[in-house]
Amino acid sequence: MSGQEVLSDAAWRERALAGGVRPRRYGSWYVAEHRIRSMRSYGQTILATSIGNPLIYLFALGIGLATLVDANLGDDAVQGVSYLVFVAPALLGLAAVMVSAEEFTYPIMLGFKWNPIFFGMNAAPITGGQITNGILISVLARMVPTCVIYFIAMVLFGAVPSAVGILMIPIAVLAAMSVGLAIMAYTARIEQDKGQMALIMRFGITPMLLFSGTFFPLSQLPIYLQWIGWISPLWHGTELGRVISYGLAEPAWLTAVHVLYPAVIIVVCWRMSQRVFTARLNK
Amino acid sequence: MARVSVGIVPAPVITASALTKTYKGFSAVDGISFEVAPGESFGLLGPNGAGKSTTMRMVGAVSTRTSGELAILGLDPDQYGPEIRSQLGVVPQSDNLDMELRVRDNLIVYGRYFGLPRAQVAKRADELLEFAQLADRAKSKVDDLSGGMKRRLTIARALINDPRILLLDEPTTGLDPQARHILWDRLFRLKEQGTTLVLTTHYMDEAEQLCDRLVVVDKGRIMAEGSPAALIREYSSREVLEVRFGSERNEALGEQLAGIGDRVEVLPDRVLIYSSNGEAVLERITQLGHEPITSLVRRSSLEDVFLRLTGRTLVE
Ligand SMILES: Nc1ncnc2c1ncn2[C@@H]1O[C@H](COP(=O)(O)OP(=O)(O)O)[C@@H](O)[C@H]1O
Ligand SMILES: [Mg+2]
Numbered sequence: 001m002s003g004q005e006v007l008s009d010a011a012w013r014e015r016a017l018a019g020g021v022r023p024r025r026y027g028s029w030y031v032a033e034h035r036i037r038s039m040r041s042y043g044q045t046i047l048a049t050s051i052g053n054p055l056i057y058l059f060a061l062g063i064g065l066a067t068l069v070d071a072n073l074g075d076d077a078v079q080g081v082s083y084l085v086f087v088a089p090a091l092l093g094l095a096a097v098m099v100s101a102e103e104f105t106y107p108i109m110l111g112f113k114w115n116p117i118f119f120g121m122n123a124a125p126i127t128g129g130q131i132t133n134g135i136l137i138s139v140l141a142r143m144v145p146t147c148v149i150y151f152i153a154m155v156l157f158g159a160v161p162s163a164v165g166i167l168m169i170p171i172a173v174l175a176a177m178s179v180g181l182a183i184m185a186y187t188a189r190i191e192q193d194k195g196q197m198a199l200i201m202r203f204g205i206t207p208m209l210l211f212s213g214t215f216f217p218l219s220q221l222p223i224y225l226q227w228i229g230w231i232s233p234l235w236h237g238t239e240l241g242r243v244i245s246y247g248l249a250e251p252a253w254l255t256a257v258h259v260l261y262p263a264v265i266i267v268v269c270w271r272m273s274q275r276v277f278t279a280r281l282n283k
Numbered sequence: 284m285a286r287v288s289v290g291i292v293p294a295p296v297i298t299a300s301a302l303t304k305t306y307k308g309f310s311a312v313d314g315i316s317f318e319v320a321p322g323e324s325f326g327l328l329g330p331n332g333a334g335k336s337t338t339m340r341m342v343g344a345v346s347t348r349t350s351g352e353l354a355i356l357g358l359d360p361d362q363y364g365p366e367i368r369s370q371l372g373v374v375p376q377s378d379n380l381d382m383e384l385r386v387r388d389n390l391i392v393y394g395r396y397f398g399l400p401r402a403q404v405a406k407r408a409d410e411l412l413e414f415a416q417l418a419d420r421a422k423s424k425v426d427d428l429s430g431g432m433k434r435r436l437t438i439a440r441a442l443i444n445d446p447r448i449l450l451l452d453e454p455t456t457g458l459d460p461q462a463r464h465i466l467w468d469r470l471f472r473l474k475e476q477g478t479t480l481v482l483t484t485h486y487m488d489e490a491e492q493l494c495d496r497l498v499v500v501d502k503g504r505i506m507a508e509g510s511p512a513a514l515i516r517e518y519s520s521r522e523v524l525e526v527r528f529g530s531e532r533n534e535a536l537g538e539q540l541a542g543i544g545d546r547v548e549v550l551p552d553r554v555l556i557y558s559s560n561g562e563a564v565l566e567r568i569t570q571l572g573h574e575p576i577t578s579l580v581r582r583s584s585l586e587d588v589f590l591r592l593t594g595r596t597l598v599e
Contacts, residue, residue: 009294012370012447013357019369019444022398027365034392038383116379122345123373124396124444125365283346 023125031126031134035107036141050095050146054153057091058084061215062157079217081161081246088159089168089241090214093234095150096172099143100180101205105197107135108187112280119281128278132184132270139180140173147172161246168241175237178262179208181269182233188276208232213239233262294357296321296448296479297342301351304337311337313503314351319448324480326494328487328585330597334503335483336376339452342481344368356447369397372441376452376483378433380425380440387412387421390440397444404443411439415469431462438469449473451482455489467492485597487585499589506592511585518591519583520545522561526568526575527553536573543567548590557587 007015023030039046066083078086111118111131118131126134147169154160160168183200190196211221211228212235218226229235240258242248295318304312312334319325327335340346341353344360344367353360355367380389387408394404412418415435420428428436434454441449454470455463470493474480484490490497491511499506499514507514524544528536530552537549544558558564561580568575589597 009357012296015447016356016358016363016366016370019397020363020366023365023369023396026398027396030392030395030398033395034381037388037392038381041383115382117381119345119375120379120381120393120440121396123343123368123371123375124393125368125398126396127365281345283340 020125027126027130028133028137031121031131032137032141033134034121035135035138039138039142046142046146049098050149053095053098054091054150057095058088058153058157058159061087061091062159079242079246079248084157084159085161085246086242087215088154088157089172089245090212090234090238092147092150092154092168093172093175093212093237093241094209094214096143096147096176097179097205097209097234099139099146100176100183101201103135103139103142104180104183105187105200108184109190109193109197112188113191113193118277122281128281129274131281132274132277135184136177136181136270140177143173143176144169165245167244171237171240171244174259174262174266175233175240178233178265178269179205181266181273185269185272185276188273188280208234233265236261293321295319296356297325297481298354299338299342299351300353302338302341302348302353303350304334304341304346305349310503312341315498315500315503315505316351317498317505317508319479319481321447321479322477324474324482324493324495326481326490326497327483327500328485328490328494328497328589328597329483329500330485330589330595332502333485333500335500336452337503338500339375339450339481339483343371343373343450369444370447372438372444372446372449374434374437374441374449374451374454376456378437380433380436382425384425385421386417386423386425386428386436389425389436390443393440394443399444407443407445411442414442414472415439416465429462431458431465434458434462434466435469438466442473446478448479448481451480453483453485455484455486463489487589487597490585497585499585499592501589501593501595507588514585514588515583519587520557521559521583522557523581523583523587524556524558524561524564524568525553525577525579525581526556526565527577528573528575540568540573546591550596555587555590557583 062084069078069083121131122128151166151169207228211225212232213229214234218229218235221229236258239248239250240255243250243255297319300316301314302312302316303310303314315338327338329335337346341348341360342355344355344364347361356370358367360367381392384392390408390411391404394407412421415438417432417436417439420432425433425436455466458466470480474493480493482493494511496510498508507518509517527533533551533554534549537547537554540554540556541547544556544564546557548555556564565578565580586597
């Protein structure tokens with residue numbers, strides 16, 4: 001290593017101003033790069049779940065349960081299609097939501113508290129907003145391939161009747177990111193671990209998975225439980241997926257809501273997360 | 284690039300004036316002013332809770348000051364946070380290395396935060412692992428490193444961007460004596476190379492070893508400022524006689540001994556008598572018929588300066 005150069009004060013100031021340019025411009029990507037590198041430490045688990053899950057779910061539900069349902073109700077068992085085709089958009093959304101539930105919970109608390117790497121990033125030229133963005137990008141980098149693999153499995157199982165069905169991938173990602181950002185806007189605030197993560201799973205994710213029109217149409221639920229579906233981004237994503245996949249009939253305004261609702265959650269919770277990150281790093 | 288012409292005093296790299304940080308009405312840093320010259324090794328010496336870390340966070344451009352003026356490299360951290368931080372190396376009080384990454388990867392990802400190209404970061408990471416004496420641990424998990432190694436890795440990480448100023452918040456707290464000496468040696472090399480060091484400590488020996496100049500801080504305020512030698516000269520005598528009469532009798536004898544030497548301080552476990560000649564004082568005490576259980580003559584240290592300034596010891 002060399003000793004320090006002897007520069008004039010003005011030259012040092014210039015150097016500082018120049019030093020801020022790339023971090024300001026690309027900081028979010030550097031954070032994503034870091035997070036993706038960290039994911040490699042549990043990369044095998046990620047790979048195993050993203051390949052294993054679709055196979056297990058599609059086999060159990062698509063072959064096992066579907067045989068039973070279709071045997072009783074015929075090939076147009078639910079909403080005019082086979083049970084497998086009906087359930088597939090929901091399963092895809094569910095797989096994406098599981099990525100959100102993993103990546104926006106513990107890693108956030110970890111970075112602020114148990115292994116406070118966010119403070120390390122911030123001591124370098126990275127801002128709280130960029131850390132938020134970088135996490136978001138890295139989760140997308142895991143979620144999109146997960147959905148693509150799932151989609152390929154769905155095609156192989158015969159669960160996708162039309163080519164436009166591929167749009168189910170961005171739809172699932174949209175729904176799952178809105179769930180994820182809502183989770184992050186909350187977990188970024190947690191100062192003390194009092195089992196909030198378990199609460200999120202028990203009273204947030206699990207009821208959402210069950211009552212979002214996932215395994216049966218929302219209309220089958222008693223009316224006093226249907227609100228769970230309406231507020232659930234997963235239900236909106238699933239319904240939109242069904243419109244795309246097999247042309248589920250619904251009013252156009254409702255289809256617009258399926259897009260706008262998760263999009264609004266994403267924008268609002270993204271801004272909230274950025275603000276919480278910035279405030280928490282500025283001790 | 285313009286070179287500094289000989290004879291012109293270069294502008295300070297850090298200027299703080301009436302710097303204040305208040306948490307809900309409580310002033311953690313209460314109007315402190317200091318300057319750090321380029322290449323200087325500057326210390327903040329003070330006990331726990333003095334406001335050292337809070338000051339370091341403000342200087343590190345991550346914590347917004349409540350009031351006062353602060354300029355790093357001539358830039359205001361409120362406006363130029365990332366720019367300033369691009370020229371700093373930061374060693375925080377508690378390590379925040381990424382436990383999910385291996386040793387070398389910790390340096391790589393950190394270097395990228397400064398926008399450095401991958402190849403350059405990789406080269407520099409290897410040099411710094413050498414410097415930190417961690418080259419053989421490049422692929423280790425961070426968790427498997429000892430406390431001293433983690434600290435050295437944190438310092439290596441702080442140097443990845445070839446910083447103008449290195450901020451070290453209690454660099455050796457919690458380390459065993461051997462690990463501390465290794466670390467001091469590394470910091471000494473940086474100092475020789477001309478890196479500006481700003482460090483906090485509550486160890487007077489660390490301050491004496493590493494700092495050209497320091498401020499003694501207590502309760503968010505600066506109590507004194509100067510080089511270690513100048514502070515000792517100004518606030519203490521040349522020598523100190525430490526005598527123990529047993530915890531029951533220290534207090535009583537301390538009172539009786541008042542007037543001997545320049546000054547007497549009574550601590551729970553011993554009595555300190557300041558004078559230019561400790562042996563002579565000890566002789567007088569024995570002549571007066573007092574028999575200390577143990578006695579020791581030593582040179583004055585920054586610990587004595589702190590005691591004089593605050594009436595308390597640095598490490599409780
Ligand atoms: N984020 C914070 N919120 C409230 N009080 C704080 C915060 N950080 C530090 N303090 C308080 O400010 C004082 C100085 O703390 P600190 O700067 O950490 O001292 P030092 O590093 O010298 O031990 C302490 O009393 C501490 O409790
Ligand atoms: Mg501290």
